[in-house]
Amino acid sequence: DTEVTQTPKHLVMGMTNKKSLKCEQHMGHRAMYWYKQKAKKPPELMFVYSYEKLSINESVPSRFSPECPNSSLLNLHLHALQPEDSALYLCASSWGLAASNQETQYFGPGTRLLVL
């Protein structure tokens, strides 16, 4: 199984709503990532978890709150978002952080988020 799954595929939310994005992998990877991708732009790293601990937070606003309940799951909790937060949110996983220069990240299909 070389798949990273993300739910939901699409999400529409108001600025006062609370919602969560979910990501799951069963490849035994110990590093998991959240990226944000705006239209016609490359992905931008948001958070990195290594062995279920937050390793990197790229100065993301607190209205985005990541959570890694176990080694297979990664959540992104959303609260009081702004319309400019509308984007494709991608999850990825890899064996580890810089464990080998042969490593690659496996990406999920993404959740397309629209904030009204």
Added chain:
Amino acid sequence: KQEVTQIPAALSVPEGENLVLNCSFTDSAIYNLQWFRQDPGKGLTSLLLIQSSQREQTSGRLNASLDKSSGRSTLYIAASQPGDSATYLCAATNYGGSQGNLIFGKGTKLSVKP
């Protein structure tokens, strides 16, 4: 600060043509260089990864090269097919950085016409 640039931004070719996509990076101290494919509204699929000590990697009709001294990588696609239509992204990981620090180019949008 590493910057990754991809030229051209868009490319349209007839089916069967061989083509080259270009990627340049400003900091040659890279860990590896990766090429990804992204279909519209979808996630990224890793195509090829070139370690810093390697010059090229091949997978089927795809061949990626790396020249650290000049800060360039190319993705060669042989005998292009309509199914190759997608956006191709290159990404560099800087030496000493974590795997999370993938620095992406803006991508080349490829359209292969039947």
